[in-house]
Amino acid sequence: MGTYTDNPAALAALVEPHQVHRDIYTSQEVYLQEMKHLFANAWIFVGHESQTPNKGDYFSTQIGNQPVIQVRHSTGDIHVLLNRCPHKGTKIVIDRQGNTGKFFRCPYHAWSFKTDGCLLAIPLKKGYQDTGLEKTQSGNGMKAVGDVRNYRGFIFARLAEEGISFEDYFGESLTSLDNMVDRSPAGRLEVVGPPLRYLHHCNWKMLVENQTDTCHPMVAHESSAGTAVKLYEELGLPEDAPKPAAMEIIAPFMSAYEFFEDMGIRTWPNGHGHTGVSHSIHSDYSEIPGYLEAMTESYGAEKAKAILADNRHNTVYFPNIMIKGPIQQLRVFIPLAADKTIVESYIYRLVDAPDELTARTAMYNRMINAPTSIVGHDDLEMYERAQEGLMVDGLEWVNIQRLIEEDEDFETEAIENGTTERQMRNQFHAWVKFMTIAMDEKEAAE
Amino acid sequence: MTVTRDTLIDFIYDEARMLDEGNYTDWLNLWLPDGHYWMPLDYKQSDPINQTSLMYEDMFMLKLRVERLNGARTFSQKPKSRCHHVLQRPFVDEMEETRFVTTTFMHYVETRLDEQQLLAITARHDLALVDGALRIANKRVDIVNCDAAFRNIQLLP
Incomplete structure (x- = not known):
């Protein structure tokens, strides 16, 4: 028993509208409370x-x-x-x-x-x-x-015997999963191979927040995406020549702030949300011969087009997974300790779609999310520097107030500027809710 | 040039030394333009394309990887990593007139700051004799514990 154990007031006090206390990332006691409450009460x-x-x-x-x-x-x-x-x-x-x-x-x-x-x-x-x-x-x-x-x-579970229903927990956010599955002409996915497994010495929530952090790619990934663009320009290839694969996958990370602002962020109740409402870094992938035809045959021209036009970027399913619908990837952020997280990155095959789509998905997974990835290296560096930096006493809060509005209501769906940190605030709102939900009920019963 | 077993073995040792000394310009020049550096994710993986690998990199990606190491804003390389290969004597598995295959068991150490990791690896080299010089046509690096969770592997095993 310490400061936070089964203490809803102390846990709730870690989250303010515009900032969160560093203990949320560094305290092993808070981590154990997350395992006992958040991961038991959420799906x-x-x-x-x-x-x-x-x-x-x-x-x-x-x-x-x-x-x-x-x-x-x-x-x-x-x-x-x-x-x-x-x-x-x-x-x-x-x-x-x-x-x-x-x-x-x-x-x-x-x-x-x-x-x-x-x-x-x-x-x-x-x-x-x-x-x-x-x-x-x-x-x-x-x-x-x-x-x-x-x-x-996709199999989801709730550890607690009683609690929120699957439908109430996920609500409209399931549209992202729907879009990922609908991209198969058969409406079915199959897992491909084992996942990448990547060990980070940081808190799991840093990784989850990063999924909708649209102000970091052009900064943290300049060394990979920026160098890719530079090398490509030095090649002096004609415009219509096929681009190196890395250009299609990595170069969009260098898109300007305006690109990310315009793409939009949508948040749903219970901590779910996604980047890329109108477009995303996955929008301009080259067409794969035969795919649109197979989709049209299954769904009809109009619906096939609508499915493929929805190019959501990262969808976070609170608390600890992210999916990329357009490339059939799912990443699980597995919390091992306050400062230890394994990320497993899975890919899925679209049943009845051309193999080239699986090849692109596999390429994305290894180029961006492998322990050998030149993009992943800089992300890990940022998380671990933050984990160490958070030990500084006297500066104990982490800021999440970018584009904050007064009296934000996280119980309703919202679409905002793509560089807002509203989704991070949404996650912490849900964090308090599911951390304390069983404690509050217990108190009420007493 | 006549390629003997010793020529092949020396080539493998020289390549490892280039990697350990960070001599990437010479290292890239060893490669044929359509070569791939493949590091499978799965034990005994047979498909590099339609399943996730740790690496499956063409010359553009390898150049990008090497160029990035020296960038002013390559944050994960401040400070830089260092690496070290210890090789068993390479097995020469196939020896035709201009195509050769070797298998080499190695211990690979990579270090940065206070961390050091050891990987036991098997490297398969597909080599070719082109214009009188040995070149790397393809390279496959299998990590013995490929299914383990790894921290950053930033240089080239």
């Missing part, structure tokens, strides 16, 4: 259904700091179970993915569980006869998360 991304296509397929991951298993049950439904044997605590699966057949079997004492978590068998069970095992936490199988939803192939 958290788990995985994609194509990672567990067949019955018995599992994928092990985490919700906040809670190890979980996404598994395809014998009925075909996907379940999300806590990855812990109810007996002695052993993690049931260790590998990242596999097939467990009809049941999980703990490697320690061979307790076994159906793929929906129900207890199947215990060796030498008579040893528990008349001991009341069924009345304990250990006697009821592997524990499931509070609620699970498969939304168009």
Whole structure:
């Protein structure tokens, strides 16, 4: 028990309309509260259904700091179970993915569980006869998360038994996921390969805020995007000659402030929001032969055009994922500690679309988000300098007031100038809400 | 020039030395213009194009990568990283008249500020004899723990 533990007033006081206190990034106590409250009460991304296509397929991951298993049950439904044997605590699966057949079997004492978590068998069970095992936490199988939803192939879970519904939590923000999936002529995505995994020594929220920070690309990425533009100009290629791939992917990061101002930012309730309302750095990618034709055949000319004209840049699903609809990328910001975050960057294939689209998506992923990426290097440098800089005493607040307005209402959708920090404020508004929601209810009940 | 096993082995050692000494101008000149530096993300990955890799870079990207290292506003290189390769003797796997393939096991150390990381890697070189000189046609670098979460890898393993 310290300053913040189960103390809604102290946690709420970390967020002011125009600034947030540095403890929100640096305090391990606040981090543990995030794991206990925010990541329990919010809907958290788990995985994609194509990672567990067949019955018995599992994928092990985490919700906040809670190890979980996404598994395809014998009925075909996907379940999300806590990855812990109810007996002695052993993690049931260790590998990242596999097939467990009809049941999980703990490697320690061979307790076994159906793929929906129900207890199947215990060796030498008579040893528990008349001991009341069924009345304990250990006697009821592997524990499931509070609620699970498969939304168009994307699996989300809420750890808490009771709480906000999936629909109320995401609302209109699901239009970004819809657009990403609709870009497949079959309306279906499939995961491609393992994700990039990138370790940062900074707080996870710095990465999430960066997703809608439109005032940093032309500054922090001048060394990569600016040098790309310079090298290209030195080549002196004719205008109609094919551009090097790097130019299409990296050079737009050097777009002027006006470009980012004009593209707009939209925010939705519960901390979701996206950059690129009217256009984005993904708008001017070259056309891939055969793709528009396949889309038109599936959706009709008008709808196909509308789907492809919506080139949203980064959509943040609060608290910890970002998707890029136009290139079918999803990044998960996994909080390991107050100052430790792993980013996993997944890509998906548009089923029934030409392979060239997957190639561009894979190229984007490695050029921008790999631990070997010349763009990623400068982002990591900024986050870690901030994490260290925040230790300065006497200057304890981080500013988020760019284009702030009086009495901002985050419970309604809004579209603003593309360089506003409204989405960061929106995230912190939701942060307070979901950090304290269960505490407030508890207080009210007392 | 006659290419012997020793010529190939010396070439691999010389290339590693160029990288460790930051002699990128000479290093870039080793490459054929349509070559690719490939660092797979997945263990035994076979497709560099339609799946994520750590790197799959053409000459434009490699030039950009090298040029960036010396930029005035290359923040992640202030201060600069340094690297160090330790090589086992390269295996010469294929030896035709003008095309050669070698496999080399290496330990690669990269350091900056107080951090140092060690990567165990396998480098496969596709070499070609063009106009009397050995050149790199393609290079594939597999990291043994490719599925681990990495911090920045900023130079060239």
